[in-house]
Amino acid sequence: MNTRPPPSPSAAPPAWAAWLTALREPEVVLRWSLGDWQRIVRLGRRLRLLARLAARLQADGLLDQVPAPAQRHLVSELRLSGWRTTVMVRALERVAEQLQGADHPLVLLKGGAYIGQGLPIAAGRLPSDIDILVPQAALAGALSRLQAAGWVGAELDAHDQHYYEAWSHEVPPMHHPVHAVELDLHHNILPPVARTHVDAGLLLARLQPSSWPVWQVLHPVDQVLHSAAHLFLDSDLTDRVRDLVDLDGLMRHFGRPCADPAFWAELPRRARELGLAEPLALASHFTTRWLGTPIPLAVQAVIAMQGPSKARRAWLLPLLAAALTPTEPDAMPSRRQDLAALALLARYHRQRLPLRWLVPHLWHKMQTRNRVTHHGRDDGR
């Protein structure tokens, strides 16, 4: 067994991340110069965190104290967020009507679930897709009901169709002529052939109600683990700081003193049970250091203990940190970040697919991309 470092009280966040403090202590913005605001408006918008900041400032009555040039952009993003949320909620209500009466659970994941529970992190979101989880046996039925209601999948070639059917945990993203939002229908939270295989039955066994009668949500602990798994096993990490902000918000909310006292002890236990100890350890590492997430020290210790080995941490953490650190608005992505992104992309594909499938898949993607590029050049100016 490797030795694990003792968890230390959260150190100061890296300099670039200092502004994120404003998401929980909004009065710090009163000290920002117009130059500070310029950088944060640009960076925050790209990271899809500007409306979150705006929502927090509005809730605390501080929006009027923001310098006018920046304030207009906060107002603008708040309106965008309000509209995107309205579109999402309307679509969710329609989909609920289309799927209700089914003899299986209907589960909202991620953004929809946060809105459905009225979580603090639902404020100022820019939702762009609905994520729904149903039992695998019910997938085909749910799909045909959605199609009958006007949801259509993207046109896929035979290769992509086969990829989704054989290897994916979701059906191809669906669109609707009325609803300006994408719908992703899942039967699991990670691909079934991924190295980290999650038993969806365990998730479905402890669902919770949401504020919509038709929709249920994952258990709070499972919501944290899903968010961590999605970020660290199933995503390109570029500009994904908002996922860390989500994780921070979920843990602060579900782990607050007046909430379920079993939450913190349950978190590492459940991570082990679902096979998600590593993504939880990574989430704990970055949220405590960058966002000061108040994970109790004893819990941090257990999470780190069951997480990646010292040798693995030594190469993985710097890569993840480089990929998660956003490029400054006026800079080009550094060589170091490019390399980190490339290395993590290799890891990502390796985790999702067995090699005997991965190599032909990437070959196909490369050829498709070449065709697209040629088209783009010939048609467009």
Added chain:
Amino acid sequence: MTTSPAPAAPNLRALQPGELARALAGKGLWIDLGAATVRVRSDSAVFAAQLGTVYGELPLADQGVWADTHIDIRRATGLRRWVRPQVVLWCDGQQPFEPFPADSPLPLFEWGCNWQIAHRLNDLLLLHAGAVERDGLALLLPAMPGSGKSTLTAALSQRGWRLLSDEFGAFDPQAGVFRAMLKPIALKNQSIEVIRAFAPQARFGPEFPKTRKGRVAHLAATADAVRRRHEPARPGAIVLPKWEAGSATRWEPLAEHVAFPALAFNAFNYTVLGEAGFRAAVHLMRVCPAWQLVYSDLDDALATIAATWPAVVQRHAEALR
């Protein structure tokens, strides 16, 4: 809000060759359009020359604290620097659009800039309309495809009407006024010759024969429009133009149920603004008389608008009383 340039700054047109290119390659150029400021940087000398022709009346501002959007036009690296060379648009560390050929950086900048404005300034209701001002009142020309909106806006802007924008009817719902979004007018295909013949004194940028939208040339805003770009305009009137080859000028009052969708459903961000957008559009319909203008002859079309204008001015003066 915008950065005010120092009063003594020279106009871009007055700069020595190379001076503008140096500013663009340095900290950049802050282009104050009235309702928004764009900071632009570039390493392309071609772009510097093209930019100077259509923003020539703007004062040089080579440093600033604030811009509402930041655009870099960079020459492509690698093979694309030499073989069918390209220029690339960067915004806040991202490359949101496909590259353009290296000889066409201005259309890339104009197009990218408009896209950014349309998506970012939801504090304003951004109508898709030409907008000009006279007597403190805005005349709005909502766009329909092939309507000849740009041609008519360009013609008005050369005959005593102050150009606010060719693309954005930028309405500030809080203050109840239109603001200038003073970009060059992008004229397409035969409109270019029409305006060159109509206003020989007009300043044009270079012609781009093969863009996505056909042949394009940009008409620079006049010195007066640039100087007064921070003056707001109250809502005045709505004219829905329709260019029809060979037709006689027809001027007909427009019913509200036709004018409202032309105004609102054409806007860039009407749905995003939600209730605020609806209220603003209703307000504009209530205070602005609306006409349809079918035309083929520009002089006649302008004379028709001018003949009705005093009544518009009087109507608003009475409303204020």
